[in-house]
Amino acid sequence: MIPFIDLQSQFARIQPEVEAAMLAVVRSGQFILGPEVAKLEERLADYVGAKYCISCASGTDALVMALMAKGVGPGDAVFTVPFTFMASAEAIATVGATPVFVDVEAGSFNMDVAALERAIEALAKADASIHPLPRLPEAELKALKPKGVIAVDLFGLTADYAAINTIAAANGLFVIEDAAQSFGASANNARAGSLAEIGCTSFFPAKPLGCYGDGGAIFVNDSELDTILRSIRVHGQGEDKYENVRMGITGRLDAVQAAVLQKKLDIFDDEMDNRQRVAAGYAAALASEAIDVVAPAIPAHHISAWAQYTVTARDAVARTEFQQRLNAAGIPTMIYYPKALHQQKAFANLGYQTGDFAVSEDLTSRVFSLPMHPYLADAEISRIVASLIP
Numbered sequence: 037m038i039p040f041i042d043l044q045s046q047f048a049r050i051q052p053e054v055e056a057a058m059l060a061v062v063r064s065g066q067f068i069l070g071p072e073v074a075k076l077e078e079r080l081a082d083y084v085g086a087k088y089c090i091s092c093a094s095g096t097d098a099l100v101m102a103l104m105a106k107g108v109g110p111g112d113a114v115f116t117v118p119f120t121f122m123a124s125a126e127a128i129a130t131v132g133a134t135p136v137f138v139d140v141e142a143g144s145f146n147m148d149v150a151a152l153e154r155a156i157e158a159l160a161k162a163d164a165s166i167h168p169l170p171r172l173p174e175a176e177l178k179a180l181k182p183k184g185v186i187a188v189d190l191f192g193l194t195a196d197y198a199a200i201n202t203i204a205a206a207n208g209l210f211v212i213e214d215a216a217q218s219f220g221a222s223a224n225n226a227r228a229g230s231l232a233e234i235g236c237t238s239f240f241p242a243k244p245l246g247c248y249g250d251g252g253a254i255f256v257n258d259s260e261l262d263t264i265l266r267s268i269r270v271h272g273q274g275e276d277k278y279e280n281v282r283m284g285i286t287g288r289l290d291a292v293q294a295a296v297l298q299k300k301l302d303i304f305d306d307e308m309d310n311r312q313r314v315a316a317g318y319a320a321a322l323a324s325e326a327i328d329v330v331a332p333a334i335p336a337h338h339i340s341a342w343a344q345y346t347v348t349a350r351d352a353v354a355r356t357e358f359q360q361r362l363n364a365a366g367i368p369t370m371i372y373y374p375k376a377l378h379q380q381k382a383f384a385n386l387g388y389q390t391g392d393f394a395v396s397e398d399l400t401s402r403v404f405s406l407p408m409h410p411y412l413a414d415a416e417i418s419r420i421v422a423s424l425i426p
């Protein structure tokens with residue numbers, strides 16, 4: 037049985053170091069923030085190339101805290117994509133703001149920047165003939181204040197921040213990079229997490245850099261944002277513990293997780309190299325066997341973190357056949373994502389309809405993801421691809 041992701045092989049590789057690091061935290065009695073968290077933040081900031089790293093309790097909290105730091109709340113609109121994990125749009129709703137969806141491109145799975153421009157114009161004019169908008173009462177729609185953009189680096193490939201940052205700046209919007217799936221990726225030698233004003237990532241176990249529970253981090257270059265985010269992380273604390281100067285949350289990363297993450301960071305470059313090997317192996321095998329799927333294409337000067345290796349079948353029937361063949365051979369596959377967010381019941385209040393985001397809807401019916409992890413052997417890659425053939 038080939039695992040979809042292989043945390044066991046990784047653990048076997050670093051078991052003594054990880055166990056010692058966890059035990060050291062337990063023995064130290066320093067469970068909340070403290071030296072391990074500070075050391076991790078320094079290493080993460082250094083790795084990403086950002087001035088400040090604020091670790092936190094999850095990728096979702098990272099997004100919520102970022103929106104809180106930007107003062108986003110009821111009556112505000114934030115643009116994001118519908119073809120992503122729930123949290124990207126959920127964070128917007130959590131702070132009381134309204135997600136305004138923008139479709140993705142089929143090739144990169146990331147935000148379509150031309151559609152973003154149309155969405156901004158449509159909202160400014162409250163004119164859904166320019167781009168689909170939430171079907172809210174007219175007065176409510178007209179009163180929405182556009183505040184920012186959350187772009188997502190889906191499956192590990194960074195979105196087009198050169199374009200997104202330019203469009204956002206021209207319209208007075210902030211940009212948050214949802215780098216939950218792209219830690220370790222880069223674009224033109226700049227690392228994911230550093231590509232927008234605020235970068236948010238996740239250390240959920242299945243992400244490229246995962247801990248043994250929930251965790252996340254925020255990256256910024258602005259010292260004032262750093263201070264605000266550290267305050268939000270601890271109930272809006274001010275100069276001392278029992279002074280509260282704003283609303284916040286319990287958003288801290290556990291010291292045990294910070295210790296685990298440092299041991300995983302020690303081998304992360306090697307793991308990233310192996311993810312590139314696996315992706316290249318898939319691309320070569322899919323091409324040489326002439327498998328009828330579209331393999332992911334990575335633009336020049338970009339390196340994906342390969343959170344997922346997601347291919348696109350011709351149609352839903354072909355996808356089911358591929359998945360059944362692999363399943364029969366004991367090879368797991370997943371569908372990320374089977375439903376676009378504008379079609380989820382949780383966002384029914386926005387009034388979006390099927391047909392609003394044709395590319396996202398089409399992708400949900402055709403994509404599937406193959407096993408992807410740094411410990412996948414070349415022979416296993418060949419076997420997986422051979423198992424796709426009828």
Ligand SMILES: *Cc1c(COP(=O)(O)O)cnc(C)c1O
Binds near residue numbers: 121
């Ligand atoms: C996983 C993920 C998140 C949320 O991260 P958690 O740590 O699970 O809260 C946010 N956005 C995207 C795109 C993700 O894949």
